[in-house]
Amino acid sequence: MTHDVIVAGGGTAGVAAAVGAAREGAKVLLLERHGCLGGAAAVRNVLTLCGLYTLGDEARMVVGGFGAEVVQALVARNAITPPQRFRGVFSVFEPEALKLVLDRMVVEAGVDVRFGATLTGATRDGDRISQVAWSDHGGTHAAQADAFVDCTGDGDLAHLGGASTRYGNPDGVNLGTLGTRFGGIPSDVTVTADQLVEVVTAYNARAKAEGRVSELTKEKCVIVRLPGSGDMVLYLASVDYDPRDAASLSRAEIGARRQAWGYLDAIRGIPGCERAYLVSTGPEIGTRESRHLNCRHQLSWAEIEARQRYDDTIALGAWGAEWHDRDSFASSFDYPPDKGAYEIPLSCLHSVDTLNLFCAGRLADGDRKGGAAIRVMGTAMATGQAAGIAAALVARGALDPGAVRDRLRAEGAILDRAQIA
Ligand SMILES: Cc1cc2nc3c(=O)[nH]c(=O)nc-3n(C[C@H](O)[C@H](O)[C@H](O)COP(=O)(O)OP(=O)(O)OC[C@H]3O[C@@H](n4cnc5c(N)ncnc54)[C@H](O)[C@@H]3O)c2cc1C
Numbered sequence: 173m174t175h176d177v178i179v180a181g182g183g184t185a186g187v188a189a190a191v192g193a194a195r196e197g198a199k200v201l202l203l204e205r206h207g208c209l210g211g212a213a214a215v216r217n218v219l220t221l222c223g224l225y226t227l228g229d230e231a232r233m234v235v236g237g238f239g240a241e242v243v244q245a246l247v248a249r250n251a252i253t254p255p256q257r258f259r260g261v262f263s264v265f266e267p268e269a270l271k272l273v274l275d276r277m278v279v280e281a282g283v284d285v286r287f288g289a290t291l292t293g294a295t296r297d298g299d300r301i302s303q304v305a306w307s308d309h310g311g312t313h314a315a316q317a318d319a320f321v322d323c324t325g326d327g328d329l330a331h332l333g334g335a336s337t338r339y340g341n342p343d344g345v346n347l348g349t350l351g352t353r354f355g356g357i358p359s360d361v362t363v364t365a366d367q368l369v370e371v372v373t374a375y376n377a378r379a380k381a382e383g384r385v386s387e388l389t390k391e392k393c394v395i396v397r398l399p400g401s402g403d404m405v406l407y408l409a410s411v412d413y414d415p416r417d418a419a420s421l422s423r424a425e426i427g428a429r430r431q432a433w434g435y436l437d438a439i440r441g442i443p444g445c446e447r448a449y450l451v452s453t454g455p456e457i458g459t460r461e462s463r464h465l466n467c468r469h470q471l472s473w474a475e476i477e478a479r480q481r482y483d484d485t486i487a488l489g490a491w492g493a494e495w496h497d498r499d500s501f502a503s504s505f506d507y508p509p510d511k512g513a514y515e516i517p518l519s520c521l522h523s524v525d526t527l528n529l530f531c532a533g534r535l536a537d538g539d540r541k542g543g544a545a546i547r548v549m550g551t552a553m554a555t556g557q558a559a560g561i562a563a564a565l566v567a568r569g570a571l572d573p574g575a576v577r578d579r580l581r582a583e584g585a586i587l588d589r590a591q592i593a
Contacts, residue, residue, distance in 0.1 A: 187278060204289060224261075258396075322465060323531065334526075390410050476509075
């Protein structure tokens, strides 16, 4: 099995990378362990698309190219809301429509997509990765390529291939949360943040009075309703765990699911929500941060605040440093300067020690707050497309950041703040 580019992980970043590389004429293999594309958007109930818009009074779109195509396709299916606000600016989408849109995009681009395909190994040859191993129910298979993009979120490809990685950042790792979807709430019933705080507080007080350990870890988050179904999605049930360790992850899944039922119980106490039910928990817990690829550059929050310019800018970010603390379970949000856009360089997607390895999405190299800002899905589509194009160019010859930028512009990507001013 020989390809020009192998992309591991079919989340928003991985699909953008695979399509980006395939449109460059590369023969692309996309490995996804689940049975659908979208990553957190499909299997973790993360249904609020952030990073697409600046956060000031007049929200301006900062992601073009692949990301804009996805939004247009969702708009055409009435499957995404106009931009909304809660701290930041985001759109809510219907996950089944997103899955369909992404399926179509990879098929149209000619990507060789393999579902149920888990990357389990990678072979290093000097300063390059030469081959990966992946498993399905038929056994383990080998696949070779000239360039690789790790979009697994957990850095499986980089780690297994001996590239330099790190877990989170020395000053913290963002907390994980189970995205939970509730049905049975009539569309004319508005659930407010105050009501949520009240019922969760009451639930925990009841649990304490009954001698049970209070289990509901958070009482505040964005409250969103899906287009179409009107289902409500909340990011509340949180657990401190290590996603690299199956034992730790399993405890988290079980604990968070138990919380989800507790939240349902609490929510039924809100007028109009008496008939609420669980549509889905995840189905898996959402890991906000795991490994990062150590890259030729690490994007820092200080650079974002300084509105640093780069010669190799490949995307604009707009989301703030959204931090969910593992000790206190409290969250915070720092805005970028003027609530505007900032530049993201290609060098924070390119491995520091493995010439033909790139990453995108939440694996991208950022310090605690920088990484917390660029991990969101709108930005992941932008970094993914750039990483895919860069990998295709490496497979063809050498990496030329100028050529990556030219190709991105030709695909409609937004690289310059002047374009959105
Ligand atoms: C609770 C929570 C709330 C969030 N809220 C928002 C929000 O409101 N808006 C927003 O934009 N972002 C939000 N985020 C962040 C966002 O979901 C992620 O940062 C984003 O999905 C990153 O995209 P990705 O493609 O890098 O990774 P992921 O979406 O995690 O995709 C990784 C993909 O790789 C696959 N994979 C992993 N390992 C392997 C392997 N070994 N072999 C094959 N496939 C593999 C996975 O199955 C998955 O499909 C939230 C995250 C969480 C957890």
